Amino acid sequence: MTTAATTHLEQTVRLIATTCVENETYFSDLDAVAGDGDFGYSLARGFENVLEGFDGYDRSDPGTFLQQVAMTMSSRIGGTSGPIWGTAFLRAAGVVKGREDLGADDVVAMLRAAVEGIKKRGGADLGDKTLLDAIVPMTDAIEADAAAGADGTAIARHAAEVARQAADATSALEARRGRASYTGERSIGSPDPGAVAVAVLAERVADDW
Template structure:
Protein backbone atom coordinates (compact mmCIF):
# COMPACT_ATOMS: atom_id res chain seq x y z
CA UNK A 1 0.00 0.00 0.00
CA UNK A 2 1.07 3.57 -0.63
CA UNK A 3 1.48 6.55 1.67
CA UNK A 4 -1.67 7.95 0.07
CA UNK A 5 -3.63 4.87 1.15
CA UNK A 6 -2.49 5.34 4.73
CA UNK A 7 -3.23 9.06 4.60
CA UNK A 8 -6.78 8.35 3.44
CA UNK A 9 -7.34 5.90 6.29
CA UNK A 10 -5.87 8.40 8.75
CA UNK A 11 -8.29 11.04 7.49
CA UNK A 12 -11.28 8.73 7.98
CA UNK A 13 -10.25 7.71 11.50
CA UNK A 14 -9.35 11.25 12.57
CA UNK A 15 -12.64 12.64 11.27
CA UNK A 16 -14.55 9.84 12.98
CA UNK A 17 -12.77 10.53 16.26
CA UNK A 18 -13.22 14.31 16.07
CA UNK A 19 -16.90 13.95 15.22
CA UNK A 20 -17.44 11.60 18.17
CA UNK A 21 -15.86 14.16 20.49
CA UNK A 22 -17.66 17.16 18.97
CA UNK A 23 -21.06 15.45 18.99
CA UNK A 24 -20.88 14.09 22.53
CA UNK A 25 -24.00 15.91 23.73
CA UNK A 26 -26.02 15.22 20.59
CA UNK A 27 -25.25 11.50 20.67
CA UNK A 28 -25.95 11.38 24.40
CA UNK A 29 -29.29 13.14 24.02
CA UNK A 30 -30.32 10.73 21.25
CA UNK A 31 -29.41 7.76 23.41
CA UNK A 32 -31.25 9.14 26.42
CA UNK A 33 -34.63 8.93 24.68
CA UNK A 34 -34.95 5.15 25.21
CA UNK A 35 -31.44 4.13 26.29
CA UNK A 36 -29.19 5.01 29.20
CA UNK A 37 -27.79 8.16 27.57
CA UNK A 38 -24.14 7.14 27.82
CA UNK A 39 -23.39 6.70 24.11
CA UNK A 40 -22.12 10.23 23.63
CA UNK A 41 -19.94 10.14 26.72
CA UNK A 42 -18.53 6.69 25.96
CA UNK A 43 -17.63 7.45 22.35
CA UNK A 44 -16.23 10.87 23.21
CA UNK A 45 -13.94 9.52 25.92
CA UNK A 46 -12.70 6.68 23.72
CA UNK A 47 -11.99 8.76 20.66
CA UNK A 48 -10.65 11.60 22.78
CA UNK A 49 -7.91 9.15 23.73
CA UNK A 50 -7.33 8.34 20.07
CA UNK A 51 -6.85 12.04 19.32
CA UNK A 52 -4.57 12.56 22.30
CA UNK A 53 -2.42 9.56 21.32
CA UNK A 54 -2.54 10.33 17.59
CA UNK A 55 1.14 11.08 17.07
CA UNK A 56 2.26 7.96 18.94
CA UNK A 57 0.56 5.40 16.68
CA UNK A 58 2.83 3.37 14.44
CA UNK A 59 2.19 3.85 10.75
CA UNK A 60 4.08 0.94 9.22
CA UNK A 61 0.95 0.03 7.27
CA UNK A 62 -2.82 0.37 7.42
CA UNK A 63 -3.30 -2.86 9.37
CA UNK A 64 -0.86 -1.84 12.10
CA UNK A 65 -2.41 1.61 12.38
CA UNK A 66 -5.97 0.30 12.68
CA UNK A 67 -4.95 -2.36 15.18
CA UNK A 68 -3.56 0.34 17.47
CA UNK A 69 -6.77 2.33 17.14
CA UNK A 70 -8.69 -0.78 18.20
CA UNK A 71 -6.53 -1.22 21.28
CA UNK A 72 -6.74 2.47 22.17
CA UNK A 73 -10.52 2.76 22.12
CA UNK A 74 -11.09 -0.64 23.73
CA UNK A 75 -9.00 0.44 26.69
CA UNK A 76 -11.04 3.60 27.22
CA UNK A 77 -14.64 3.15 26.09
CA UNK A 78 -16.86 1.63 28.75
CA UNK A 79 -20.00 -0.46 28.56
CA UNK A 80 -20.81 -2.38 25.41
CA UNK A 81 -19.53 0.29 23.03
CA UNK A 82 -15.84 -0.37 23.72
CA UNK A 83 -15.78 -4.04 22.72
CA UNK A 84 -17.98 -3.38 19.70
CA UNK A 85 -15.99 -0.47 18.28
CA UNK A 86 -12.72 -2.15 19.18
CA UNK A 87 -13.79 -5.30 17.35
CA UNK A 88 -14.86 -3.23 14.34
CA UNK A 89 -11.43 -1.64 14.00
CA UNK A 90 -9.66 -4.91 14.65
CA UNK A 91 -11.64 -6.72 11.95
CA UNK A 92 -11.03 -3.85 9.51
CA UNK A 93 -7.33 -4.12 10.33
CA UNK A 94 -7.32 -7.83 9.56
CA UNK A 95 -9.21 -7.30 6.29
CA UNK A 96 -6.74 -4.66 5.15
CA UNK A 97 -3.89 -7.17 5.25
CA UNK A 98 -5.32 -8.89 2.17
CA UNK A 99 -5.67 -5.66 0.18
CA UNK A 100 -3.16 -4.21 -2.25
CA UNK A 101 -4.60 -0.71 -2.21
CA UNK A 102 -7.33 1.22 -0.42
CA UNK A 103 -9.95 1.98 -3.06
CA UNK A 104 -13.73 1.77 -3.03
CA UNK A 105 -13.76 -2.02 -3.23
CA UNK A 106 -11.28 -2.21 -0.38
CA UNK A 107 -13.43 0.15 1.68
CA UNK A 108 -16.39 -2.18 1.19
CA UNK A 109 -14.32 -5.17 2.31
CA UNK A 110 -13.15 -3.38 5.45
CA UNK A 111 -16.63 -2.08 6.28
CA UNK A 112 -18.09 -5.56 5.87
CA UNK A 113 -15.42 -7.02 8.12
CA UNK A 114 -16.18 -4.36 10.74
CA UNK A 115 -19.92 -4.99 10.53
CA UNK A 116 -19.47 -8.76 10.76
CA UNK A 117 -17.32 -8.28 13.84
CA UNK A 118 -19.98 -6.13 15.48
CA UNK A 119 -22.68 -8.67 14.64
CA UNK A 120 -20.75 -11.52 16.22
CA UNK A 121 -19.50 -9.60 19.25
CA UNK A 122 -22.87 -8.03 19.96
CA UNK A 123 -24.96 -11.02 18.91
CA UNK A 124 -26.95 -8.60 16.75
CA UNK A 125 -28.61 -8.81 13.36
CA UNK A 126 -30.15 -6.42 10.89
CA UNK A 127 -33.52 -5.24 12.18
CA UNK A 128 -32.47 -5.30 15.84
CA UNK A 129 -32.32 -1.49 15.83
CA UNK A 130 -28.58 -0.98 16.17
CA UNK A 131 -25.89 0.89 14.25
CA UNK A 132 -25.82 -2.10 11.88
CA UNK A 133 -29.12 -0.93 10.43
CA UNK A 134 -27.34 2.11 9.01
CA UNK A 135 -23.86 0.69 8.39
CA UNK A 136 -24.77 -2.48 6.49
CA UNK A 137 -27.29 -1.01 4.01
CA UNK A 138 -24.96 1.92 3.35
CA UNK A 139 -22.13 -0.52 2.62
CA UNK A 140 -24.44 -2.51 0.34
CA UNK A 141 -25.30 0.67 -1.56
CA UNK A 142 -21.65 1.65 -1.86
CA UNK A 143 -20.90 -1.75 -3.35
CA UNK A 144 -23.82 -1.41 -5.80
CA UNK A 145 -22.65 2.01 -6.92
CA UNK A 146 -19.13 0.73 -7.52
CA UNK A 147 -20.40 -2.26 -9.48
CA UNK A 148 -22.59 0.06 -11.59
CA UNK A 149 -19.57 2.13 -12.55
CA UNK A 150 -20.52 5.30 -10.66
CA UNK A 151 -17.74 7.78 -10.17
CA UNK A 152 -16.11 8.23 -6.78
CA UNK A 153 -18.15 11.31 -5.84
CA UNK A 154 -21.41 9.56 -6.66
CA UNK A 155 -20.37 6.52 -4.62
CA UNK A 156 -19.55 8.64 -1.60
CA UNK A 157 -22.79 10.61 -1.85
CA UNK A 158 -24.88 7.43 -2.13
CA UNK A 159 -23.06 5.92 0.84
CA UNK A 160 -23.82 8.92 3.06
CA UNK A 161 -27.39 9.29 1.81
CA UNK A 162 -28.23 5.65 2.44
CA UNK A 163 -26.70 5.74 5.92
CA UNK A 164 -28.90 8.71 6.83
CA UNK A 165 -32.07 7.27 5.29
CA UNK A 166 -31.60 3.93 7.03
CA UNK A 167 -30.71 5.54 10.35
CA UNK A 168 -33.93 7.57 10.19
CA UNK A 169 -35.85 4.42 9.25
CA UNK A 170 -34.89 2.77 12.54
CA UNK A 171 -37.73 4.80 14.07
CA UNK A 172 -40.04 2.03 12.85
CA UNK A 173 -38.10 -0.73 14.60
CA UNK A 174 -38.35 -2.15 18.10
CA UNK A 175 -34.99 -2.35 19.84
CA UNK A 176 -33.76 -5.90 20.37
CA UNK A 177 -30.27 -5.20 21.71
CA UNK A 178 -28.71 -2.87 24.24
CA UNK A 179 -30.34 -0.84 26.99
CA UNK A 180 -32.97 0.45 24.57
CA UNK A 181 -34.34 -3.11 24.30
CA UNK A 182 -35.58 -2.79 27.89
CA UNK A 183 -38.10 -0.24 26.61
CA UNK A 184 -39.74 -2.81 24.36
CA UNK A 185 -42.40 -1.31 22.11
CA UNK A 186 -41.75 2.13 23.60
CA UNK A 187 -38.54 2.20 21.55
CA UNK A 188 -40.65 2.39 18.38
CA UNK A 189 -40.91 5.97 17.16
CA UNK A 190 -37.39 7.07 18.04
CA UNK A 191 -34.33 6.45 15.84
CA UNK A 192 -31.50 4.31 17.13
CA UNK A 193 -28.80 6.54 18.56
CA UNK A 194 -25.96 4.35 17.29
CA UNK A 195 -27.36 4.28 13.76
CA UNK A 196 -27.79 8.06 13.72
CA UNK A 197 -24.27 8.49 15.09
CA UNK A 198 -22.90 6.33 12.26
CA UNK A 199 -24.84 8.40 9.69
CA UNK A 200 -23.52 11.68 11.12
CA UNK A 201 -19.96 10.38 11.21
CA UNK A 202 -20.19 9.22 7.60
CA UNK A 203 -21.64 12.58 6.55
CA UNK A 204 -18.73 14.41 8.15
CA UNK A 205 -16.20 12.11 6.49
CA UNK A 206 -17.77 12.59 3.06
CA UNK A 207 -18.17 16.35 3.51
CA UNK A 208 -14.46 16.74 4.21
CA UNK A 209 -13.14 14.19 1.75
CA UNK A 210 -12.22 16.56 -1.08
CA UNK A 211 -10.51 18.92 1.37
CA UNK A 212 -8.33 16.29 3.04
Protein backbone atom coordinates in the same frame (compact mmCIF):
# COMPACT_ATOMS: atom_id res chain seq x y z
CA MET B 1 6.95 3.91 5.92
CA THR B 2 3.68 5.80 5.56
CA THR B 3 1.81 4.87 2.39
CA ALA B 4 -0.66 7.03 0.47
CA ALA B 5 -3.41 4.59 1.43
CA THR B 6 -2.58 4.90 5.12
CA THR B 7 -2.46 8.69 4.88
CA HIS B 8 -5.95 8.84 3.37
CA LEU B 9 -7.23 6.30 5.87
CA GLU B 10 -5.78 8.17 8.85
CA GLN B 11 -7.40 11.41 7.66
CA THR B 12 -10.75 9.62 7.60
CA VAL B 13 -10.22 8.11 11.06
CA ARG B 14 -9.24 11.52 12.46
CA LEU B 15 -12.40 13.01 10.94
CA ILE B 16 -14.51 10.25 12.52
CA ALA B 17 -12.86 10.83 15.88
CA THR B 18 -13.32 14.60 15.88
CA THR B 19 -16.92 14.26 14.71
CA CYS B 20 -17.77 11.88 17.56
CA VAL B 21 -16.17 14.23 20.09
CA GLU B 22 -18.06 17.22 18.67
CA ASN B 23 -21.39 15.34 18.75
CA GLU B 24 -21.08 14.00 22.30
CA THR B 25 -24.14 15.83 23.63
CA TYR B 26 -26.26 15.10 20.57
CA PHE B 27 -25.53 11.37 20.65
CA SER B 28 -26.10 11.20 24.41
CA ASP B 29 -29.43 13.01 24.11
CA LEU B 30 -30.55 10.50 21.49
CA ASP B 31 -29.50 7.63 23.74
CA ALA B 32 -31.34 9.11 26.74
CA VAL B 33 -34.71 8.68 25.01
CA ALA B 34 -34.74 4.90 25.45
CA GLY B 35 -31.28 4.06 26.80
CA ASP B 36 -29.07 5.21 29.64
CA GLY B 37 -27.81 8.33 27.88
CA ASP B 38 -24.09 7.52 27.96
CA PHE B 39 -23.52 6.60 24.31
CA GLY B 40 -22.20 10.00 23.28
CA TYR B 41 -20.08 10.29 26.39
CA SER B 42 -18.49 6.85 25.93
CA LEU B 43 -17.82 7.40 22.24
CA ALA B 44 -16.34 10.85 22.81
CA ARG B 45 -14.02 9.66 25.59
CA GLY B 46 -12.80 6.78 23.44
CA PHE B 47 -12.08 8.92 20.41
CA GLU B 48 -10.44 11.58 22.58
CA ASN B 49 -7.98 8.87 23.55
CA VAL B 50 -7.52 7.96 19.89
CA LEU B 51 -6.75 11.59 19.07
CA GLU B 52 -4.41 11.83 22.04
CA GLY B 53 -2.32 8.91 20.83
CA PHE B 54 -2.79 9.60 17.11
CA ASP B 55 0.68 10.88 16.28
CA GLY B 56 2.30 7.86 17.92
CA TYR B 57 0.44 5.16 15.96
CA ASP B 58 2.45 2.92 13.64
CA ARG B 59 1.69 3.89 10.04
CA SER B 60 3.72 1.20 8.31
CA ASP B 61 0.55 -0.11 6.67
CA PRO B 62 -3.23 0.52 6.90
CA GLY B 63 -3.92 -2.63 8.90
CA THR B 64 -1.34 -1.88 11.56
CA PHE B 65 -2.68 1.65 11.94
CA LEU B 66 -6.28 0.47 12.32
CA GLN B 67 -5.24 -2.24 14.76
CA GLN B 68 -3.76 0.36 17.09
CA VAL B 69 -6.92 2.47 16.84
CA ALA B 70 -8.90 -0.65 17.69
CA MET B 71 -6.82 -1.41 20.77
CA THR B 72 -7.31 2.13 22.05
CA MET B 73 -11.07 1.92 21.52
CA SER B 74 -11.38 -1.48 23.18
CA SER B 75 -9.33 -0.63 26.23
CA ARG B 76 -10.35 2.95 26.90
CA ILE B 77 -14.15 3.06 26.40
CA GLY B 78 -16.59 1.93 29.06
CA GLY B 79 -19.85 0.06 28.57
CA THR B 80 -20.64 -1.77 25.34
CA SER B 81 -19.33 0.90 22.96
CA GLY B 82 -15.66 0.01 23.49
CA PRO B 83 -15.91 -3.67 22.61
CA ILE B 84 -18.29 -3.02 19.71
CA TRP B 85 -16.40 -0.19 18.04
CA GLY B 86 -13.03 -1.70 18.91
CA THR B 87 -14.04 -4.99 17.30
CA ALA B 88 -15.23 -3.15 14.19
CA PHE B 89 -11.86 -1.44 13.76
CA LEU B 90 -9.97 -4.64 14.55
CA ARG B 91 -11.85 -6.69 11.97
CA ALA B 92 -11.35 -3.95 9.37
CA ALA B 93 -7.64 -3.94 10.20
CA GLY B 94 -7.33 -7.64 9.46
CA VAL B 95 -8.62 -7.16 5.92
CA VAL B 96 -5.96 -4.62 4.92
CA LYS B 97 -2.98 -5.81 6.94
CA GLY B 98 0.19 -5.40 4.88
CA ARG B 99 -1.54 -3.60 2.01
CA GLU B 100 0.10 -0.66 0.24
CA ASP B 101 -2.92 0.56 -1.69
CA LEU B 102 -6.65 0.68 -1.00
CA GLY B 103 -9.57 0.88 -3.40
CA ALA B 104 -13.35 0.86 -3.17
CA ASP B 105 -13.37 -2.94 -2.96
CA ASP B 106 -11.13 -2.76 0.09
CA VAL B 107 -13.45 -0.23 1.74
CA VAL B 108 -16.36 -2.60 1.19
CA ALA B 109 -14.34 -5.52 2.54
CA MET B 110 -13.38 -3.55 5.66
CA LEU B 111 -17.00 -2.57 6.30
CA ARG B 112 -18.22 -6.15 5.74
CA ALA B 113 -15.61 -7.43 8.18
CA ALA B 114 -16.60 -4.77 10.71
CA VAL B 115 -20.26 -5.77 10.38
CA GLU B 116 -19.49 -9.43 11.03
CA GLY B 117 -17.40 -8.47 14.04
CA ILE B 118 -20.20 -6.33 15.47
CA LYS B 119 -22.72 -9.11 14.93
CA LYS B 120 -20.56 -11.65 16.72
CA ARG B 121 -19.51 -9.37 19.57
CA GLY B 122 -22.91 -7.82 20.20
CA GLY B 123 -25.17 -10.70 19.21
CA ALA B 124 -27.16 -8.33 17.01
CA ASP B 125 -28.42 -8.52 13.46
CA LEU B 126 -30.35 -6.43 10.99
CA GLY B 127 -33.69 -5.30 12.36
CA ASP B 128 -32.57 -5.30 16.00
CA LYS B 129 -32.37 -1.48 16.01
CA THR B 130 -28.62 -1.02 16.22
CA LEU B 131 -25.92 0.69 14.18
CA LEU B 132 -25.99 -2.36 11.89
CA ASP B 133 -29.26 -1.08 10.44
CA ALA B 134 -27.34 1.87 8.98
CA ILE B 135 -23.95 0.30 8.26
CA VAL B 136 -25.24 -2.62 6.19
CA PRO B 137 -27.39 -0.68 3.69
CA MET B 138 -24.66 1.96 3.47
CA THR B 139 -22.11 -0.74 2.61
CA ASP B 140 -24.47 -2.25 0.04
CA ALA B 141 -24.75 1.16 -1.62
CA ILE B 142 -20.97 1.65 -1.71
CA GLU B 143 -20.48 -1.79 -3.26
CA ALA B 144 -23.15 -1.24 -5.91
CA ASP B 145 -21.93 2.25 -6.84
CA ALA B 146 -18.31 1.10 -7.06
CA ALA B 147 -19.30 -1.80 -9.31
CA ALA B 148 -21.17 0.68 -11.53
CA GLY B 149 -18.03 2.78 -11.91
CA ALA B 150 -19.12 5.81 -9.87
CA ASP B 151 -16.37 8.16 -8.70
CA GLY B 152 -15.38 8.55 -5.06
CA THR B 153 -17.35 11.74 -4.47
CA ALA B 154 -20.56 10.27 -5.84
CA ILE B 155 -20.07 7.04 -3.86
CA ALA B 156 -19.50 8.96 -0.61
CA ARG B 157 -22.51 11.23 -1.11
CA HIS B 158 -24.87 8.36 -1.93
CA ALA B 159 -23.54 6.34 1.00
CA ALA B 160 -24.36 9.26 3.31
CA GLU B 161 -27.87 9.57 1.90
CA VAL B 162 -28.53 5.85 2.34
CA ALA B 163 -27.12 5.86 5.88
CA ARG B 164 -29.36 8.78 6.86
CA GLN B 165 -32.48 7.17 5.41
CA ALA B 166 -31.66 3.88 7.14
CA ALA B 167 -30.99 5.61 10.47
CA ASP B 168 -34.29 7.49 10.29
CA ALA B 169 -36.06 4.21 9.51
CA THR B 170 -34.92 2.69 12.81
CA SER B 171 -37.54 4.87 14.52
CA ALA B 172 -40.14 2.30 13.44
CA LEU B 173 -38.22 -0.61 15.01
CA GLU B 174 -38.42 -2.05 18.50
CA ALA B 175 -35.00 -2.36 20.12
CA ARG B 176 -33.84 -5.94 20.67
CA ARG B 177 -30.31 -5.27 21.91
CA GLY B 178 -28.70 -2.96 24.44
CA ARG B 179 -30.30 -0.96 27.25
CA ALA B 180 -33.03 0.32 24.93
CA SER B 181 -34.35 -3.25 24.59
CA TYR B 182 -35.45 -3.10 28.24
CA THR B 183 -38.08 -0.51 27.32
CA GLY B 184 -39.79 -2.82 24.83
CA GLU B 185 -42.36 -1.08 22.65
CA ARG B 186 -41.48 2.28 24.19
CA SER B 187 -38.31 2.21 22.10
CA ILE B 188 -40.48 2.60 18.99
CA GLY B 189 -40.72 6.17 17.75
CA SER B 190 -37.13 7.30 18.22
CA PRO B 191 -34.09 6.45 16.05
CA ASP B 192 -31.25 4.27 17.26
CA PRO B 193 -28.37 6.52 18.39
CA GLY B 194 -25.73 4.19 16.95
CA ALA B 195 -27.42 4.22 13.54
CA VAL B 196 -27.70 8.01 13.68
CA ALA B 197 -24.00 8.21 14.55
CA VAL B 198 -23.18 6.17 11.44
CA ALA B 199 -25.27 8.59 9.34
CA VAL B 200 -23.61 11.66 10.87
CA LEU B 201 -20.15 10.18 10.23
CA ALA B 202 -21.00 9.21 6.66
CA GLU B 203 -22.29 12.73 5.99
CA ARG B 204 -19.15 14.29 7.44
CA VAL B 205 -16.91 12.05 5.32
CA ALA B 206 -18.94 12.89 2.19
CA ASP B 207 -18.71 16.63 2.92
CA ASP B 208 -14.97 16.37 3.41
CA TRP B 209 -14.27 14.09 0.46
